[in-house]
Amino acid sequence: MTFVNRKAELHWLEEAYKSGRAQLLVLYGRRRVGKTELLRVFCREKRHVFFVADLAPDREQLAAFSQRLWEQAYGQAETGFSFPSWEAAFRFMGGLARQERLIVVLDEFPYLMETNPAIPSILQKVWDEELRNTGILCILCGSYVGVMEREVLGYKSALYGRRTGQYLIEPLHFHDMAGFFPGRDPIWQVEAYAVLGGVPAYLLEFIDEDDLFAGIARRVLRRGTFLYEEPRFLLMQELREPANYFAVLRAIAHGKTRLNEITQAAGLHDRSAASRYLDILRDMGLIKRLVPVTEKQPQKSRRGIYRLQDQFLRFWFRFVYPNRSDLEEGEAERVLETRIKPHFPEFVGPAFKEVCRQHLRLLGRRGKLPFYPYRLGSWWDGQNELDLLAISEDEAAIMVGECKWWAKPVGANVLSELQQKAKAVLPHFQRPPHVYYALFARNGFTEELREMAAERHDLLLIEASKFHSSGDL
Ligand SMILES: Nc1ncnc2c1ncn2[C@@H]1O[C@H](COP(=O)(O)OP(=O)(O)OP(=O)(O)O)[C@@H](O)[C@H]1O
Incomplete structure (x- = not known):
């Protein structure tokens, strides 16, 4: 290799x-x-x-x-x-x-x-x-x-x-997937990234697997394999009392994002204990704290939410851990067919957003965006959520983005919804910025939307199937 x-x-x-x-x-x-x-x-x-x-x-x-x-x-x-x-x-x-x-x-x-x-x-x-x-x-x-x-x-x-x-040293990025899996189609690469993330040791496990699902059955769902045991092992190697850390990770994997919710879901008595576990898990690089990208002082922000840092942990807590009784009985194929495949596209969605964020960062570095994305992340308030928000250094321009891991092509309605949502972020800027739009899709765009994009300078359409498989996107 x-x-x-x-x-x-x-x-x-x-x-x-x-x-x-x-x-x-x-x-x-x-x-x-x-x-x-x-x-x-x-x-x-x-x-x-x-x-x-x-x-x-x-x-x-x-x-x-x-x-x-x-x-x-x-x-x-x-x-x-x-x-x-x-x-x-x-x-x-x-x-x-x-x-x-x-x-x-x-x-x-x-x-x-x-x-x-x-x-x-x-x-x-x-x-x-x-x-x-x-x-x-x-x-x-x-x-x-x-x-x-x-x-x-x-x-x-x-x-x-x-x-x-x-x-x-950070995990590798999506565009490094091609180095591990040269010649594979970009959709496969996004899906593999959703399962394995950018940790080389995990990617190497799939190096000979052409069929992603077969790889999952063989390399993740079998008792005794490296990836089947990995999350438990990660915690046990580093920590003296892994059980509470495990409970905290599981709570986050199940969508609990705030301290209160995590404390409760993990069955911990007080917030300060949960907060200590969260700090240590962050220290270990297993979870991250996100804030809306408009926040000027992320450390102090009260809007921080916790997410798993690692795609593989997300996969494991979503599909391996809940099915462990069956898997211990050697039922990998059945778990794959009935519990994983039907939910897989919906599982890939959030990982696709991360891939799109990295893609936008790369385009920015290469000077292929209308401005350099000085700050780039996601954004939310009580009601609205933007998958991607990029802000120029002088805050005179922003780009808002939406990512759809859908089987059908993305149409003009997604653009109108995005335009609507973008209005909610405008009050966060001293002067109204110039707004650009970016739409990312698994399976392309409708004819109507492509025609619209051809006529406007403020709309970027990017489809995953065209991500450059050589790795330079
Ligand atoms: N850039 C890379 N390209 C290809 N393979 C890699 C790369 N980086 C690491 N690997 C492989 O990934 C595996 C894990 O890497 P390595 O042992 O260096 O990680 P580490 O950070 O030192 O891990 P630990 O902290 O667990 O000791 C090894 O098999 C290594 O050969």
């Missing part, structure tokens, strides 16, 4: 490498997003030490790290060897980097901190005394976004002020 995209991330790493200066980089992102693979690709052909921490006792980890360093220095392992302390190991690492560029990756860094909480301060001390004057490029990597942000990057961390760069 070839390595897909990550061009921006690799460019960032290469620039740091080429700088020649000592660098302490922090790279983080949710589990399975592709951090380790990215670092392996980056380190290839470069002088490096790659150390993956785990939860083994501190002494064992130090010995394992010492041996990696020894191998780098002398070209062979020295069984049983260990530096007497982390400080000695880090100083030796500095020695190795004095003459020549050396990359040292400390993967799963939070595990290392858990077994030995003094590691950041030891590293900081050696950094200040020695490493910062060497050719070291040290990369601290971790999946627990919250720990990395607070305890490695945060101002209370011993390493605060030492890091020279940080990067949050």
Whole structure:
């Protein structure tokens, strides 16, 4: 399997490498997003030490790290060897980097901190005394976004002020699907994205599956397969009491979006407990908090709602978890035919909106929209909802969008409804902006609507079947 995209991330790493200066980089992102693979690709052909921490006792980890360093220095392992302390190991690492560029990756860094909480301060001390004057490029990597942000990057961390760069690795985008599934038709790709999202480890599971439903039956609905077990595993690996987190995720998956509703649906006693679980799930990159795109201070907004971040979790909670009794009995085919297929188009709808949002962002970057979408997201108030709303930097222009994953072509009535809905957002702007419209459809548009679009400059029609299957949309 070839390595897909990550061009921006690799460019960032290469620039740091080429700088020649000592660098302490922090790279983080949710589990399975592709951090380790990215670092392996980056380190290839470069002088490096790659150390993956785990939860083994501190002494064992130090010995394992010492041996990696020894191998780098002398070209062979020295069984049983260990530096007497982390400080000695880090100083030796500095020695190795004095003459020549050396990359040292400390993967799963939070595990290392858990077994030995003094590691950041030891590293900081050696950094200040020695490493910062060497050719070291040290990369601290971790999946627990919250720990990395607070305890490695945060101002209370011993390493605060030492890091020279940080990067949050996000799931891949829809247009990267073509890298995993070249030549597949774009509708298939949207559907596969709706099931799997942009997490490489999940996409790889479907690499040989031409028929999406057959793939679902084989790779998701079978007991014991990676994806069947994955959500439970994600939580159990990271958390000591996964049950409440599980209940919170399930509540969100079932459409509960606000703190009160989630607290109640998850059977929790108080909002503060629910709020803590929500924060941690956000830290893990599993849920997100959305606000209407017109909100100027998203953090403080009282209109925030929670949604699952991950498409695959959405699929799992919608179709796997509720059917687990049947699936445990090996009834994958029946579940697929009677419980999944009939609801699948309606399930793809929200994922299609996300794909359209990404598409609009890409068009904006390529200068193919009437203005650059400075802010882009969705919008809602009590009564109205816009699937997409893009706003120019000076707020003189907006684009409102509607996405329809329908079997039939989209007609002029959808445009009139959108025009009507768009009126509700206008009071949020100081001066009335120029309004553009974008309609996205699974199966094209009526003749009437296409003729209208040909005559107006403010209407964009985009059909999913024409999404470029080469990946550049
Ligand atoms: N850009 C990519 N193109 C193709 N395959 C990828 C890409 N990124 C990751 N993968 C594959 O996806 C799987 C998961 O990636 P990886 O192990 O790097 O994730 P991770 O973020 O380090 O995960 P974890 O935090 O669970 O250790 C691996 O099999 C890897 O080979």
